[in-house]
Amino acid sequence: MEQLILELAKPEAPGFANFVAGRNHEAVAMLRRLASGDVGETSLVIWGPSGVGKTHLLHAVAAAAAAAGRQVRYMDNVARVELPSETGALVCVDAVDAADPDAQGRLFTLYNALAASHGQLLAAASVAPARLALRDDLRTRLAHGLVYEIAALPDHDKAQALGAYAAERGFRLSTEVIDYLLAHGRRDMATLVTTLAALDRHSLAAKRPITVPLLREWMQRGTSGRDRPR
Numbered sequence: 586m587e588q589l590i591l592e593l594a595k596p597e598a599p600g601f602a603n604f605v606a607g608r609n610h611e612a613v614a615m616l617r618r619l620a621s622g623d624v625g626e627t628s629l630v631i632w633g634p635s636g637v638g639k640t641h642l643l644h645a646v647a648a649a650a651a652a653a654g655r656q657v658r659y660m661d662n663v664a665r666v667e668l669p670s671e672t673g674a675l676v677c678v679d680a681v682d683a684a685d686p687d688a689q690g691r692l693f694t695l696y697n698a699l700a701a702s703h704g705q706l707l708a709a710a711s712v713a714p715a716r717l718a719l720r721d722d723l724r725t726r727l728a729h730g731l732v733y734e735i736a737a738l739p740d741h742d743k744a745q746a747l748g749a750y751a752a753e754r755g756f757r758l759s760t761e762v763i764d765y766l767l768a769h770g771r772r773d774m775a776t777l778v779t780t781l782a783a784l785d786r787h788s789l790a791a792k793r794p795i796t797v798p799l800l801r802e803w804m805q806r807g808t809s810g811r812d813r814p815r
Contacts, residue, residue, distance in 0.1 A: 597782050599644035605738070605746045605774050612733035616642055619675070619707060620649035627700045628730030630681075632710045636773040637735045639709040643677045646707055650675050663688040666695055674704040681727070682710040682717050693723045706730075738774055743767060747777060756785055758795060765797050769804060 597603050606613045612631060618624050631639055643659060650657040656671035663684040669676060676695060684692055699706050710717055714728035738746055744763045751758040758781075770780055787803055788795045 597779070598648065599641040600648055601645045603750075603778055603782060604638055604641055604645060605750050605778055607738040607742060607746050607774070608736050609733075612735060613642070615731065615733065616646050616707075617649065619705065620646045620655070621653050622650075622655055622673070622675075624705065624731070626705070626730045628696065628706045628708065628727055630708045630710060630714050630727050630730065630732045631735050632713050632732070633735035634711060634737065636775065637737045638775055639735055640679055641775055642735065643679055643707060643709055646675075647677050663692065666691040668695055668698050669702075669704060672702045672704070674699065674702070675707065676704065677707045677709075679709045680711075681708045681719070682712065684719065686720070689720050689723055693720070693726070696723070696726050740767070740772070743772070743774065743777065746774070747781065750778060751781060751785075754782075754785060756788075756795065759797075761797050762795055762800055765800055769801075 601613065601617060604613065615624065615629070616631070619629055631642060633639060640661075647657050647659040656669065656674040657677065658667070658669060658674065659677045659679075660666055661679045663678060663681055664687075666678060666688060676699065678692070678695075681692065696706055698704070708727060713734070714724060714732055717724050717727070719727075744760070744767065747763050747766070748758055766777065766780065770777065784795060784800060784803060788799060791799070793799050
């Protein structure tokens with residue numbers, strides 16, 4: 586049983602289905618289009634503070650693009666930027682604002698190569714492109730493309746978003762369960778959604794409905810590091 590719980594608590598792979606869009610519906614819709622190849626611009630930048638789900642969305646786009654048959658690369662480290670050899674490739678690069686001068690040069694070359702080969706660059710940053718501390722020619726190119734801010738959900742919207750997420754997955758969350766989760770767990774949406782997904786699987790395995798006692802018991806067991814989502 587312990588091994589089963591450990592398996593149930595493993596986070597789901599990032600995808601569009603387990604991202605709670607909140608006020609970011611327009612950005613998510615555009616990212617879906619980008620993944621399918623239905624966007625003409627060379628670059629698309631998503632930006633926002635830590636914890637809003639930028640890395641999740643980059644992984645979601647990469648997975649959807651691969652499923653659609655596109656040549657796609659995901660790079661979590663700007664120091665390892667490489668030029669794709671495929672025509673029409675999609676390259677997803679996280680944390681471009683961490684690029685040092687050498688990495689900025691590679692990003693600039695990558696952008697031009699993608700533009701010449703009808704490929705596309707999806708980049709994530711903590712601030713808007715115009716405010717990035719990058720070389721002027723790179724910053725200008727990134728700002729010239731599509732730009733979307735990924736906004737964090739305010740606390741008063743999280744309960745509704747969590748309820749909607751549960752309903753889409755086919756289970757119901759009571760107000761008491763949502764309030765307890767918001768009061769006792771980490772409050773960023775990525776962790777909240779991961780927790781709900783694991784809790785849903787746990788409730789099915791235990792054949793018990795999701796209630797505050799079940800959630801409390803599960804979270805208390807998690808403090809030992811055995812089955813809390815990571």
